[in-house]
Amino acid sequence: MNTRNYAGNLSSGLTGANAVRGPSPQLWGGCPVSDFKEDPSKGMYFFDDFMLAGNADMSSAYKNSIGQWSVYGYAGAVEADGTAEGGVLKIGANDDQEGVALQSAAGAFRMVTTSTLALNGKLWFECRIARSTVATLTGDIFAGLMTPNLSSNLPRAAYPITATDDTLATSGDFFGFHLTSSSGTRGGPTEAAVAFELASGTVNYPTNLTTLLASTGNSVLTAGTFVKLGFLFDPFAAPKMISAATARQTVGTVRKALIRFFVNGIEAPTFLTTDDVQNATAAQAFPTGFMSPVLAVMNTAGSSPITLNIDWVRVAQAANS
Numbered sequence: 329m330n331t332r333n334y335a336g337n338l339s340s341g342l343t344g345a346n347a348v349r350g351p352s353p354q355l356w357g358g359c360p361v362s363d364f365k366e367d368p369s370k371g372m373y374f375f376d377d378f379m380l381a382g383n384a385d386m387s388s389a390y391k392n393s394i395g396q397w398s399v400y401g402y403a404g405a406v407e408a409d410g411t412a413e414g415g416v417l418k419i420g421a422n423d424d425q426e427g428v429a430l431q432s433a434a435g436a437f438r439m440v441t442t443s444t445l446a447l448n449g450k451l452w453f454e455c456r457i458a459r460s461t462v463a464t465l466t467g468d469i470f471a472g473l474m475t476p477n478l479s480s481n482l483p484r485a486a487y488p489i490t491a492t493d494d495t496l497a498t499s500g501d502f503f504g505f506h507l508t509s510s511s512g513t514r515g516g517p518t519e520a521a522v523a524f525e526l527a528s529g530t531v532n533y534p535t536n537l538t539t540l541l542a543s544t545g546n547s548v549l550t551a552g553t554f555v556k557l558g559f560l561f562d563p564f565a566a567p568k569m570i571s572a573a574t575a576r577q578t579v580g581t582v583r584k585a586l587i588r589f590f591v592n593g594i595e596a597p598t599f600l601t602t603d604d605v606q607n608a609t610a611a612q613a614f615p616t617g618f619m620s621p622v623l624a625v626m627n628t629a630g631s632s633p634i635t636l637n638i639d640w641v642r643v644a645q646a647a648n649s
Contacts, residue, residue, distance in 0.1 A: 375642045383407070386404065389401070427624060
C-alpha cells in the first residue's frame with residue numbers, strides 16, 4: 329500500500345513495475361507537491377487527470393482551445409470519451425497524415441538556461457497513455473514538453489509530429505517520448521524512445537534510450553494497454569556508474585545521473601549526464617526554451633487510423649531561487 333510523506337506525496341516504497349492509475353512512487357517520491365501548490369515561489373505544479381474535457385467541432389481544421397489546452401486538429405479529427413475509470417480522453421483523426429495535438433500556449437518548464445547553460449531546478453514529468461493499435465504504419469505519438477510554437481497566434485499544424493512518418497518537427501524545442509509507426513524505427517509501434525531537440529537543430533535519439541520498454545524489463549506495448557512514461561531531471565543527483573552508455577558517454581566511468589527515465593515506475597539503466605546535456609555540438613544541442621506539456625498523435629499511411637488515449641499528465645519543477 330502506498331504511503332504519503334509530510335508534503336502529501338507518494339513515498340518511494342514501491343519498487344516493481346507499476347502500471348496502475350497513480351503516478352509512480354519511484355519517480356515522484358520526495359517531490360514536494362503540496363509545497364508547490366501552496367507557494368508558487370517554491371516551484372510549479374501541473375496535473376490534468378482528464379476527468380473533465382470540453383468538445384470542439386472539427387469538421388474543418390480546428391485551431392483553438394479545448395478547456396485549458398490549445399489544440400490543433402485536422403479536418404475530421406475527434407476528441408471523445410475514452411470510457412475508462414477516472415476519466416480518459418481519446419484523440420485522433422480520420423485520414424492519412426492527420427492528427428491532433430494538445431499543447432499549452434504558455435511555456436513554464438526548462439532544464440537548461442539559454443544564456444549560460446546553467447542547470448535549472450529539479451523537474452518531474454510523467455504521463456499515462458495508451459495507443460489504440462500497435463499495427464505498423466498506423467500512427468506516431470509524442471508525449472513530453474515543448475516550447476509553444478504558434479502560427480498567426482494560433483496552434484499550428486504538424487507540430488510536434490510532422491506529416492512525414494516517424495519524424496518530429498524541428499521548429500521548436502522539445503524533450504519527451506516518441507512512439508513511432510514503422511517496425512524498423514527505434515523498436516517500432518510497440519516501443520518508446522527518448523527524443524529531444526533545440527529549435528532549428530537536429531532531433532536527437534540518445535543511444536540505449538530508444539527501446540525503453542525492453543530496457544526496463546517491461547512487456548512491449550499492446551493495443552489499448554496503458555503505459556506510464558516519465559523522467560526526472562535533477563541537477564544535484566548523485567553520481568552513478570555508466571553501464572549502458574549514450575554516444576557521448578563511456579562505459580565504466582562515473583557521472584551525475586542528470587536525467588533518469590522511468591517506464592511503469594521502473595528506471596532505465598541508461599541516463600543522461602552533462603556530457604549529453606551541456607555540450608557545444610550543434611547537432612546534439614539540448615533544448616533551452618521554456619516548455620509546456622504536449623500530447624499528440626499523427627496518422628501515418630495505414631488504413632486503420634490510430635487514436636491516443638490519455639489518462640493523465642503530471643509535471644512539477646522546483647524554483648531556481
